[in-house]
Amino acid sequence: MKKIKILLAEDHLIVREGLRALLSSEKDLEVVGEADNGRQAVKMAQKLLPDVIVMDVAMPLLNGLEATRQILKDAPATKVLILSAHSDDAYVEHFMQIGAAGYLVKQTAAHSLPKAIREVNQGGKVFSPSISHRLNRRQQEAKDRGGPAAGTATVRLTSREMEVLQLIAEGKANKQTADELGISIKTVEKHRQSLMEKLCIHDTAGLTRYAISAGVIENSAQLTTQ
Numbered sequence: 001m002k003k004i005k006i007l008l009a010e011d012h013l014i015v016r017e018g019l020r021a022l023l024s025s026e027k028d029l030e031v032v033g034e035a036d037n038g039r040q041a042v043k044m045a046q047k048l049l050p051d052v053i054v055m056d057v058a059m060p061l062l063n064g065l066e067a068t069r070q071i072l073k074d075a076p077a078t079k080v081l082i083l084s085a086h087s088d089d090a091y092v093e094h095f096m097q098i099g100a101a102g103y104l105v106k107q108t109a110a111h112s113l114p115k116a117i118r119e120v121n122q123g124g125k126v127f128s129p130s131i132s133h134r135l136n137r138r139q140q141e142a143k144d145r146g147g148p149a150a151g152t153a154t155v156r157l158t159s160r161e162m163e164v165l166q167l168i169a170e171g172k173a174n175k176q177t178a179d180e181l182g183i184s185i186k187t188v189e190k191h192r193q194s195l196m197e198k199l200c201i202h203d204t205a206g207l208t209r210y211a212i213s214a215g216v217i218e219n220s221a222q223l224t225t226q
Contacts, residue, residue, distance in 0.1 A: 003030040004121050007050040009041035009067065010034075010083075011059045015106075019054065019083075019113070026114045038062030045071045045078060052117050055100075057084040057091060060170065061180065063216045065094055066162045072099045079120040083109055090214070092131055102126030157198065162216070164191040168204060169211035 006023060008031060010016045016034050023029045033048050035041035039062040045053060053071065057064040068080045079101040084091070092103050101120035104113065105128040116126040157165065160181075167177040174192070178185045192207075201207055211217050 001028055003028055004052060004117060005030055005032045005048070005050045006117060007032060007041065007044055007048060007053045008034045009038065009053055009059065009064065010056045011036045012056075015056075022110065023114060023117070029114060029117060036060075038064060038067035041067045042070045046074060049075065050078065051121050052079045052081055052101075054083050054113070054117070055080050057082065057086050058217055061166070062163060063166055065091075065098070065216070066159060066166070068095060068100055069098045069159060069162075081116060081120050081126065083113070092127075103131055104128050105130065157195070161191050161195055161198075164188060165195055165207060165211055166216050168192065168195075169208040169217045 006029060008016050008019050010019065013036070016036070020031050020034070023031050032050055033044045035044050037060040041053065041055065041059075042062065053068075055064045055068055059067070062070075064082065064084070068082075071078060071080060076099070080095075080099070082095050082100050082103040083106055084103070085106050095103055102116055102125055104116055104126065108128055108130075109116070112128075119126050163181060164177060167180060172180065174185050174188045178188045181188070195207060196202055199207070199210055201210060208217075
């Protein structure tokens, strides 16, 4: 039997341990790696070439949305299954737009995760029941109106801008951000200015609040006013 190779991308150790224990009890599933931040998940995905990645949304250094975008750009055959405490429609829509294979809510996913992994590995789409119901309702409403679903318009940020936004929101200074991303301080400053112009936000505290509302970082992340 060929096992489905799985990479766990989750920054909370106790959650990762629970997921590993759950999946290791399944004969056809194999956890081949664990990442505790989004940047590590991207590197491990490139190295391990897993069949399915179980991805959290809010992670240090690089959030799940941007990590998923980068992984699927390099390895479009990999299936990314989102497992998150966040279930807002905006989060779900963003992940679906970039090609995630499914979205499960952590609180209700324990018994359904192995089955969901098998399904997305075979090319299917999987959602928690509450999310599926909302998506179907929104699609029906859009069909009745003869237009796109409401609430899908978002400010389009580049991949690099998303990375810079997260590091700013995590309290990193320009030099730290530059070192982390391997770019110059001047380039960081240009990205910061672009973010402020696109989002109509003019200070670091505002960028941080936006990052929290967009699910880029968690509420517990440090707020800065530098």
